[in-house]
Amino acid sequence: VSAATPPASRPARARVLDAALRLFYAEGVHVVGVDRIIAEAGVAKQTFYNHFPGKDDLVREYLTEQSAWQRAAVAALPPASPRETLTAIFTIMCDFGAASGYRGCAFINAAAEFPDPAHPVRVAIDEHRRWLRGLYRELLAADGHPDAERTADMLLLVRDGLAVCLDLDHPATVRAAALELLARVLGPASTQ
Amino acid sequence: VSAATPPASRPARARVLDAALRLFYAEGVHVVGVDRIIAEAGVAKQTFYNHFPGKDDLVREYLTEQSAWQRAAVAALPPASPRETLTAIFTIMCDFGAASGYRGCAFINAAAEFPDPAHPVRVAIDEHRRWLRGLYRELLAADGHPDAERTADMLLLVRDGLAVCLDLDHPATVRAAALELLARVLGPASTQ
Amino acid sequence: VSAATPPASRPARARVLDAALRLFYAEGVHVVGVDRIIAEAGVAKQTFYNHFPGKDDLVREYLTEQSAWQRAAVAALPPASPRETLTAIFTIMCDFGAASGYRGCAFINAAAEFPDPAHPVRVAIDEHRRWLRGLYRELLAADGHPDAERTADMLLLVRDGLAVCLDLDHPATVRAAALELLARVLGPASTQ
């Protein structure tokens, strides 16, 4: 009844994107063929190619979708101090990493499969990382951190390491290490 | 110079591994076919399958080779204090990451392409990471660090983040962030 | 101007035929898909299948349309002696062959793509050729040629060679050869 987003053709395209998101994240991009995506989406092959020029474009949209989802999740965080927000972000990452089905960071994984830095997929990855770093920097600055720029770099590095370790090591152990590391990066709380 | 038939077909196998290492690391595992590997190695297809049961085994050996190479590199480090050795390890990582041809960590990239945790490739990855963490822990303990276990976890996390960021961001910026982070992890030098 | 619903769905069908004519002639029949035709015609897929049972029928109509166009062009020739009319027909062919966009004879090209002599497309081709030969024969007879039947066969052969050569060789050279050939076929003008 309600036409929240585009009035027409919502389901088919969305189903393709859903299936792509699920399969690409869970198994990787190159091993998942178009045929499997359209099969899981319950979509004809031609309708897929009506919505996406090719597989690469679908991959790019898969990443932008992921990025949009993360931005929305951050925007939906309960209001809190910048420092608490930062801690919440990393804590939530740990929660995700402990849940079943976690497979690391979609962007890092995609970068592993697309070596060419000029490839559109890599461009989408860069854009997401610029947003991430900007988010950290703003929160640090709002927290009154003396060197938000460089500390944002450090947080990005911690985030990447966290995303990787949560996938490859014991999530509980990684959680402890990450939160401790975060504390050392942020320094003692500003006694305001 | 050499006899008609060398005692063991060493060079053929080694050439295959060399080509695999180069191609797998530079372009990824799934996109590189065995035909290209044997072509670059200058080896017949049958000789390849004489030395390796299949492609997956080659991938596993590619990772163990990488691991052996890193262990040898660490063993060849000039004698120094544990703390200096740790710093050297991370500094060398930054050097590699700034060099052209850097494509991130071979193990992290491989994990992105092999989701199944029970796969032999993932087992090889786990083994390398266990060695890495053990190395950190021993060096920390030798340095007299009070909590070598947990600090080793943190170092592993920093290492992973470093390997990823060096590939995706500006190496110089990442280097500064990583070394600063390392300093905060190791704490003030033990005034011995 | 026109009523709400024109008595017959003329425009849609005509647009499809126009697009088909343009694309089929310029690029060939098999390489041009139905989707491209309906896209260029600005017509829905269903509308296409409402007017044509299938692609093959469209091809047949494309040829009958071509044939009708040529018949109309001949009928519209300025009044002249039969011999002048014949010369005009071949001269106009040379003009077309020198123009950009010339791609040979639509019927010869279609025959190259439809080998089965019983195929409706081939039937349409045969019909056009029968008309052509009849036209030549009548003009020759009207000119008082002693052997109109066999000379018409020769003219048809020259026509086909002309249509092919204009596409594959230099039009200017071909024109000279064709007109010279035509003169030899027609023989000296009847000194009436």
Add this chain to the structure above:
Amino acid sequence: VSAATPPASRPARARVLDAALRLFYAEGVHVVGVDRIIAEAGVAKQTFYNHFPGKDDLVREYLTEQSAWQRAAVAALPPASPRETLTAIFTIMCDFGAASGYRGCAFINAAAEFPDPAHPVRVAIDEHRRWLRGLYRELLAADGHPDAERTADMLLLVRDGLAVCLDLDHPATVRAAALELLARVLGPASTQ
């Protein structure tokens, strides 16, 4: 036992070319898929791509093969006067055109399916036609014809028309027209 041509790998490649020649000529280029060719050749798919970079290259080789065959056939003609040789060439064309399986000129048919004049296939067609015209010109010159150049153009045009008409009309009728036309092009025999 005997290694007449290349010592190795003769059969596979030759079988592919044989099948391609048969199918392409009989049915057209675009309608015949690679799969059918390799099936009729009894060859593995990869073997095909080991010998030919792609289908287009096979098409080009199909035409060069055809051209080579025609050149050999002309070279194998019994010694005769130039004029007799010319007549023999056109007579043999008529014989071929009357035989079952005749499908017109392979080059004209191929040109109908490859509109782009810069395409390698068109280049091969041009080359064959240059040879053809050169052959006519030399024979005419050897016969003492006063204008071999322009007459060669006319012969090429007649040849093309003949090849087309033999496919589309009654071969017997076409034969008579073609030989009569040839006589008019060559003029009265030089009473030497």
Add this chain to the structure above:
DNA sequence: ACTAGCGGGACGACCCGTTTGT
């Protein structure tokens, strides 16, 4: 009656990892 889009199944060219003959 025309548009827009989806579903379906076959086929297009091309490449995969692997095994076999020679």
Add this chain to the structure above:
DNA sequence: ACAAACGGGTCGTCCCGCTAGT
């Protein structure tokens, strides 16, 4: 050690039916 064979899989396009929505 080479080429060929094998079976299946890759992405992408084919022609055609059908169902809504104005």
